[in-house]
Amino acid sequence: MxxxxxxxxxxxxxxxxxxxxxxxxxxxxxxxxxxxxxxxxxxxxxxxxxxxxxxxxxxxxxxxxxxxxxxxxxxxxxxxxxxxxxxxxxxxxxxxxxxxxxxxxxxxxxxxxxxxxSYDGLRAKRDRESAARDAEMRAARAEGRAEAMADVPRGTVVTEPVTDIDGNPTGTVAVARRKWWQI
Known part of the structure; x- marks a missing residue:
């Protein structure tokens, strides 16, 4: 109403x-x-x-x-x-x-x-949906990296691809798998 x-x-x-x-x-x-x-x-x-x-x-x-x-x-x-x-x-x-x-x-x-x-309402709804999609994509990428790291033995150095905000590859970074006592 x-x-x-x-x-x-x-x-x-x-x-x-x-x-x-x-x-x-x-x-x-x-x-x-x-x-x-x-x-x-x-x-x-x-x-x-x-x-x-x-x-x-x-x-x-x-x-x-x-x-x-x-x-x-x-x-x-x-x-x-x-x-x-x-x-x-x-x-x-x-x-x-x-x-x-x-x-x-x-x-x-x-x-x-x-x-x-109103037009303002449609634009705000579109912006919220776009932000939700971006958050889902970031979460999926993080989940994929976590699953990939689970298979790597502790203490091993792994290179991961780095992407910009649009998902385009920009290079790699070395990530060391931590030992169990290094939380």
Whole structure:
């Protein structure tokens, strides 16, 4: 149930930014007018729309979730500073509180990193499986060396092949079979 709630929360948060970004991209003149009204450069309308769209899509698909959650949280706080700073206007206070709640959701997404059913989750699973395979291979090689050494009389010097991390031979090393009292 937690997985479904985390996925739904991530998608719902991302929809807000996807729709807002698309609105800025399809109606650039309105976004430019809003930016000019608060004293910002109207040239920021297109980059802001692209950022919101790309970051929203990244959240929806779970790509670099923590990074985009923090970036969007910062972006949302900056919008409070520029657009909703008049605390005497009740509507501005409501908008500022809404943006604070969105920032809280984004920071919770950053902190808990619910990555199930996301690209980040698939990548983490692949990395864990690869590490487990590597550990199994190292254990099998060590077991094979131990079995080979069991047949060698004590006190005998044996040369063993040395391999790099990928299993490619790099040379040999002399290994002395210890006597029973040399643990």
């Amino acid at each position: 937690n997985t479904i709630a985390a996925l739904a929360g991530r998608i719902l948060l991302s929809l807000l930014f996807i729709i807002s970004g698309l609105g800025k991209l399809f109606d650039v003149s309105s976004a430019q007018a809003a930016l000019t009204a608060v004293g910002l450069s109207p040239d920021l309308a297109l980059p802001a729309g692209l950022f919101e769209l790309i970051a929203g899509l990244a959240l929806a698909f779970g790509v670099a979730t923590r990074l985009f959650a923090v970036l969007l949280a910062g972006f949302t706080l900056v919008t409070i500073l520029f657009f909703h700073h008049n605390l005497l206007d009740h509507l501005q206070v409501v908008e500022a509180l809404k943006n604070l709640a969105i920032t809280g959701g984004l920071l919770a997404l950053f902190a808990h990193r619910q990555v199930a059913w």
